[in-house]
Amino acid sequence: MxxxxxxxxxxxxxxxxxxxxxxxxxxxxxxxxxxxxxxxxxxxxxxxxxxxxxxxxxxxxxxxxxxxxxxxxxxxxxxxxxxxxxxxxxxxxxxxxxxxxxxxHVDSGAGTDDGGETESAPADCACHPGDRLPCWPCVDAGRKSLPVDAGDDEA
Known part of the structure; x- marks a missing residue:
């Protein structure tokens, strides 16, 4: 603990x-x-x-x-x-x-099909294509959320 x-x-x-x-x-x-x-x-x-x-x-x-x-x-x-x-x-x-x-977990409610990616990223966005998790600026601003199942795709 x-x-x-x-x-x-x-x-x-x-x-x-x-x-x-x-x-x-x-x-x-x-x-x-x-x-x-x-x-x-x-x-x-x-x-x-x-x-x-x-x-x-x-x-x-x-x-x-x-x-x-x-x-x-x-x-x-x-x-x-x-x-x-x-x-x-x-x-x-x-x-x-x-x-x-x-x-x-933070939930932005965005409901996008691509894991929260947007067409034009804000200036503070550091997300990279292929990353399983969004960057902190996007999570902190509520633009994207952390998936609850992060890591479930690995065996």
Missing amino acids: ASEQHPLDRLDVSPRVLKRAQYEALAFFIRPPYVEVRNYSYPDPENHSYRIGIADGLPINCTCPADVEYARACKHRVGLAIRSKVLDMAIEAAVAADGGTANN
Whole structure:
């Protein structure tokens, strides 16, 4: 069972990393059983994309070089911890992918046949064709919803 304490309070974080986690352009993509993070503060964000593992409601590891080299939490893990809506959605999606149910999924009511894709994507949309889950900006704005059956298509 996850602790009642905020995830940020459970991480060992330096003040510098906390600041960077707040101001850098981090985008999160929920991909059970992990969360992909991409840093758009760099001119080549495709080379700054990493996977964050979650356990007990806490971002526990990241594939970035800083998280591997240093004992304290990296800016990607901290960035996920301070964005509680994203972390909660990732936890719910992982539960659904493991065969449980996610009762608090966001439902936009859009009712499209293509998984919520629209003809012209808003400027903040980071959805990619073929992704099983929509990007966080679309979920947060209510344009798209997380499927309750995320992960059911894998055997």
